[in-house]
Amino acid sequence: MSRLKGRVTLATVAGSAGVSIATVSKVLNGRSDVSPATRARVQEVLEKHGYVGRRPEPAQRDTVELFYQGVLNAYSVEVIQGVIEAGQTAGVDVVLTSHPRHRPAFGPGGVPGRTARWIRQLVANGRRAAIGITSELSAADLAALARARLPLVVIDPGNIPEPDVTSVGSTNFAGGMAATQHLLSLGHRRIAYVGGPPTSTCNQARMSGYRSAMESVGAEVPPEYIWLSDFLYDDGVAGGTKLLDLQDRPTAIFAGSDEVALGILEAARARGLRVPEDLSLVGFDDTEVARLASPPLTTVRQPLREMGAVALRTALQLAAGEPVVSHHVELATSLIVRGSAARHGLSSIAAS
Structure with missing residues (x-):
């Protein structure tokens, strides 16, 4: 069977196969009312001459x-x-x-x-x-x-x-409470919170969970232990710098996002503080950066x-x-425990 010259149409395929145009159309559309022998002959012609037909109009998608x-x-x-x-x-x-x-x-x-x-x-x-x-x-x-x-x-x-x-x-409230309770269970009482915008609904809920956990054990929350800005890395650096330069600095910090926690990590390193030996840290979100942090970040997982x-x-x-x-x-939410939080007093024990 020689290859047809020029543009291959339904009519030329039909003529080459010895069938009607309607029969070729039925084969192309998968109709069942075509005999197996005729279907095979038409398909052979279609494949031999590379017929692709007109591209159908794309369906309108939502x-x-x-x-x-x-x-x-x-x-x-x-x-x-x-x-x-x-x-x-x-x-x-x-x-x-x-x-x-x-x-x-x-x-x-x-x-x-x-x-x-x-x-x-x-x-x-x-x-x-x-x-x-x-x-x-x-x-x-x-x-x-x-x-x-x-x-x-x-x-x-x-x-x-x-x-x-x-x-x-x-x-968010339960997540903030779980993060703080974890730090409390490790013996920390001087726990600070670095979070997002004061008007943010999710930030308010996380901070409320933090305060509720602190109040449940009678732990004090000095005003200077709350730093609110945004949920980004630079905000963590700024908040960590402020808190870690306090005379009575916190031994642990709950960060309102993983990116904020990474900024606090950098602020700690700049001051020669080790995490978790000198400062325990818990984030929020469980994004990829939490798993890649050094040390890997204990955090509250949001799905x-x-x-x-x-x-x-x-x-x-x-x-x-x-x-x-x-x-x-x-x-x-759920708490994911990794390596950024440790029992209070670990640093002094290791040094003794």
Whole structure:
């Protein structure tokens, strides 16, 4: 069988195989009403001449907007990965946009009408829903999204969410308590906390867990033992520097994130202090940096990827008009013990 010259069409394949165009179409579409012998002959011609046909129009896929405030870090990468993986499983595209920290993602922030324009663009682009990570949303933002009937799910909201705003987080209070109780069980009483923004919902919960654990054993929390800024490395360096330069410095620090803990590690090293011999340290998140730290970081694990996956699935439920079990979902945290915390007095014992 010689190779057909020029552009191979259904008609030329049909002529070469001695069948009708309709029969070739049936073979291409996997129809069962074609005899095995005829099917084999047509397929031979198709393969011989490399027929590929017209590329079908791509099916319209559902798309979800994922927006994040601040710089990407170990925490946000894990959450984003969870959203993307869940989107792949559900056959949904995820579009990521980023907005600067300390500037609202939407209309406020000195740009009149920005909220309305942003939401109109999302609707025009066919977004089924929106998911925000650590985002602060005003009442105007929420009202504009509601008017557009664009479902919203917020992961670790930066401010206390409205009752009807769906959010996904973790048991931050229980995690803060578990971290502090671990340090208390090691004999520490001078325990400090270095956390994120004072108005952050998850930071408030972690700090409350810390205070509750300290109060349960009658341990004092001097005002200078609380340092709040953000959840980033540089904030850990600044907070660690302040605390470790105190005359009555803490023997242990609970950090509100793994990145903050790494900054405290650097502040300790700069002062010749060893972790955990001279300073015990517990982080929060259990990101990759916790496992790569030296020493590996004892930390509170948040199921970050699962938080992202739950947010994606919940957003799709809302978009489909399906009821959700709860507007506020908290996934369980757990303490992961590694090498950055030790029994109080280890340094003096080792030196004796």
